Amino acid sequence: MPHALDVFTVITVSSGAVLFLAGTVGLLRFPDTLTRLHALTKADNLGLGLVVLGLLPLAQSRLDGLKLISIWLLVQLSGAIAAQLIANVARQEGPPP
């Protein structure tokens, strides 16, 4: 059974790492600011979420697992709000979409 949990961790953490790769590629290659923001928020939410999901079986106690999830929720909340605010600034300083 521990073996199955290890496989689960490897798969989810690898998926999270691939999403960070996708976020970086999108940030560097997409043509304008708003599409780059789109790539960034995907990496933020889903990438960190998958990494946290993969780390949950390795947490020492139930409290540590809850702490990991709440860190993810904090990043999720602040990332969503920051994306809206940054998009507003990008619209004001750049050409209209």
Added chain:
Amino acid sequence: MINYLYAAAAFILAMVALGLLRVFYGPAEADRMMAVQLLGTGGVAVLLIVGVAAAVPAVVDVGLMLALLAAFVAVAFVTYAPRT
């Protein structure tokens, strides 16, 4: 298993460092800010992985602090962003 986790953390760190090129090139101020946001989230992911893999709970707390600081940086940016 532990080695795999360290390798994944190193990979994420390398990706985030590569994304910082956008701070250098980015035409708009918002582009530079987005690369820093990616650094914040990627840094949190790396710190959580290292904290769990090395079984040092304090590192997870450092990740929590980095998440808080990334949120504050975004708010400071939109408050003081140069308006053209």
